[in-house]
Amino acid sequence: MTSPVITLCSLRHIHQEKEAAELKKELEALENGSYVLKEEEMSEKSLKLMASNAKLAYQATHLQRALDAEQTTNFNDGMVNINQRLTEIFLHSISASFPGLKGKLPVSITLNQNEKFGDYQCNSAMPISGVLKAQGTKMAPRQIAELILKNLPSSDLIDSCNIAGPGFINIRLNVSFLKRALSDVLVHGVRTHHSKGECGKVVIDYSSPNIAKEMHVGHLRSTIIGDCIANLFEYFGHEVLRVNHVGDWGTQFGMLIAHLTDMFPNYKEESPPIGDLQAFYKQSKKRFDDDPEFKKRAYSCVVKLQSGDPDFINAWKLICDVSRKEFQVIYDRLGIVNLIERGESFYHNLMPPVIAEIEKQGYVVVEDGRKLVFPEGSQFPLTIVKSDGGFTYDTSDLACIKQRIFDESGANLIYVTDAGQAAHFKAIYSVARKMGWYDPQVTRVEHVAFGVVLGEDRKKFKTRSGETVRLAALLDEGRKRCEEKLKEKGRDKELTPEEFKAAQEAVAYGCIKYADLSHNRINDYVFSFDKMLEDRGNTAAYLLYAYTRIKSIARVAKVSREELKEAASSFYDDDGLPLEHAKELKLARFITRFPEVLQRVCDDLAPHTLCDYLYELATVYTEFYDVCYCVEKDRKTGDVVKIHKHRLLLCDATVAVMDQCFKILGIKPVHKM
Template sequence: MVFKEVIVLSIFESLNSKEIFSVSKTDIEKAIEIPPQGKMGDYAFPCFLLASIMKKSPAQIAAELGKSIQHPYIEHVDVVGPYVNFFLNRQAVGRKIIDEILKKKARYGDLSIGQGENITIDLSSPNIAKPFSMGHLRSTVIGNALANIVEKCGFTSVKINHLGDWGTQFGKLITAYKMWGDEERVKANPIQELLALYVRFHEEAEKDFELEEEGRHWFKKLEDGDEEALYLWKWFRTASLKEFGRIYQLLGIEFDSYHGEAFYNDKMEAVIKELEEKNLLTESDGAMVVRLEESNLPPCLIKKSDGATLYATRDLAAALYRKREYHFAKSFYVVGGEQALHFKQLFLVLKKMGYTWADELYHIPFGMMLKDGKKMSTRKGKIVLLEEVLHDAIKAARDAIESRNPNLENKDEIARMVGVGAVIFHDLKNDRLNDIEFSLEAMLTFEGETGPYLQYTYARTCSLLRKSHVPNSHTSLYEVFEDDKVWPIIFLLSRFEEVIASAFFELNPSRIAKYLLDLSQQFNKYYGTVKILEENDGLVARLKLVKATSIVLREGLRLLGIGTPERM
């Protein structure tokens, strides 16, 4: 149950009784705040937005509202100037929320926003024949978390790994392989060898300008179905997918589709024909474009002067295919912020083609993963390999287990959960729009605002529940929920559904990550000051609180794509 909704409804009904009908529940919900200190209330409603409507001062409106609001879950209200501060009924809320969590278990926090409709999510999308670098981590883990969140909100997610398996870079790679490649070395170590060839191509191209033209020539041959070019391309693709598969398995991420750019090769002509039929194509220096001056954007390039297609052509074909195939209600593109112009153009072209559903396409940008303050570059070989980072994190977790709890069972599996969880959480705790400085040390810190800290808190709840012994004579006395030490936990547990909704509407998993840190900190503070397992009249209630906290921590971490070991 979301008690914020109780506050919203109480205010709304009070205003309706005064025949103030121009303020919606949404307006009220947006205005409600959580006070900076608990002594100021659990929720606060500033009355400024009502002043121009009611022709009264905000303080006068607050005084009137404060007198008219009553609800079983609201203990009392305090009016402080223009603010109406709401204090929830701790015993009633505590009883309600704990019972609801224990009854629903992992289904606690489920929302029905989506009504089963599909949301396609374009995520990860690494380039084949290149290593899976830390630069691809963000799209992968943000996209996977969003997929879990939309499922929690009642949608059906369709996770699409739109592989970068087409484009001029493959002409360059084929050129490099034919000039300097060694078949046996590539077969023995495909990704590393292909990366070395790719880097060498760009180094040599700075001295020999004809190399770039040769790369374009081989890509054109690939597009035209040249047998040798296709053979090499398929070989590079198969080798890449095998390597990527190991990384996705480590991360615990699966996809519903691996249709990459090449999948749309036979679907682009229909798009170009449709653009022509709708008189949207214009010639510009021999190339074909869709003009977007009315939106103050540069033209969208559809076909180069040499006849080769571009990202936009394939992405138009992909959007049309996905709408036909999945009948999506919304479509998310989890792609870095540097592609913002591309997606603005893409969505506008679809609108000009007459597709109103283009309004439900969303580019979900994120900041860059930086190394020494600079963007990682595959061309220059300045990358950090994700697989190496994951293995280093797992080894660090294994070493920590050996030093702290050497007799722990399933050490390898727990080390994998903790190490991988550390890497994922280091990303997701940051607002997705912020750049992140790569720091292996920061990722692998097992204290503070980290994934291992959350996992350890969850393991602590499991340990308490394993050690608990409840005599039959004990009854559940919920008065313990009124305790100032318990209330911060109860209040946070009551807000889980609210936080999930916020993460969905803002398309930002960090909302859940920060919430879990708050919950863990409050629980550990409680653990440090209260004898939870002491056999007295409050024991059953305390254990119910521990169990409820355990359920929410586990479910919250699952939404982020992080495992939850019961022992650490």
């Protein structure tokens, strides 16, 4: 018989063995993380920790989801500026790869020179290698390119990248991004968001003819170029003030008023017949040059006018009114709207305080009774007060720039005149900066200069008898030439008289505008009706035809607008426009370049870049249309066998972008021609 002590001991032993096994199990569970605390074992603190842990895990999942969504571009701000987006992506990688180079290297993304290799390319590896070498680090461009690719953040824009040659990085766009981008254009229209973020107010000075003088082709250029740039800024979302800085305060008014009072002494009661202001101007100029007595009187008239004598102000207003009406006829024909007249006279009262301010700074030099300012870097001084105490063009432009900066709060000041005035504006801007009126880092002040209009003989544009060409006569001739052209094509038989007239005017004025805008503005350009009315090549005539043709495709295919709209929105809800054919993709890629092209036009204030794009768009479209049938018909019966709706929609997207281009260029497209 076992003793009770032994029994007790062995019972305890069994119990302890069981406990040890349990403890071992718990230890293992703790090690592999599967241990579950029993509620009664938990302290209050650990309960709280667990709760916040669960919350964090939930938030992390959400953040990850948001991050994933971020990778997929949304088009809330309109079309994506692809070049800019790629620049940001590469900049990110380059800063991460070479932290020491931060800010030292502008990253440039360009279109790929060879479509076969990619859509865009980044050539930064070579210059980075150069900078590193200068800092004493040797690294081959290819190695650098590899590192850039390694650190490249993922983006739904990019399909793939590869390194070529010494270190070029070829970038291929993601097709599914293109599909969605196109789809968005179809559903939401061609919208672009200004990359510069804030949209500062733009004050743009253009057209600006001189009262009582002929508005000449130089003013026509200013009107056309200025209007286009103003449209562009407006499209980008800026507030735009379009100012017509007419010459209405010069010394010419002295002789005009003196002549007016001589010829029509009762001009106050009876409106004088000075409809032909140019002839009137010439007569008074002749007297001014030939008759010293008259000249004296003319000077005293200017003084009286500028001192605000009511009779003289009335005579001045009379003359301005005649001119204004003449200018308006031209503006109406060209469709120039919202251009407000604010001539030199507007700044009359602002000039004396500006002169005083400049004097106070000690920048005025008095020479032979004249007050001069010598701008830095300019050979010639500005005359701000003449020896007779009168003000000049210089004085008015100084008062004007100050008014535009301070009263108008202009963030972008743009002046559109012929290149002959470049030195004048350079001097004005220089004085304005010296006076501390603006900081070029903050306020953009630019002279948009343009070259001279030449005749087909490459000499200054004149009539056969050597006179300056009257703008109204020029527009008349354009319309007549266009009428002949359209009749040659038998359009007068196809179109209603209203349609014919609309086509005739749209083509005539469109061609005149486009011929001007499509040349690099800095160069002189040859004015040739024959060239601008040609319906082949980079002309408005060609583009307007192309536009109406593309627009008619859906109509001819008898697919209704509603049907297309429906198709567009169902593609939108799906993966985007189904693009497959190489030419479909080429056209799609070209369309998505629109925002970056506009940005360039805006940076360089160079409308010809937009014209080049528009023309190339028409060309790329033709390439597509030639091989990708929108509608397939039975060869024998001519019955429609298949309609490719996504291709019709691609036509629509092309039309939408062309529409926007025309709008910015100030050209009115017609629906039938």
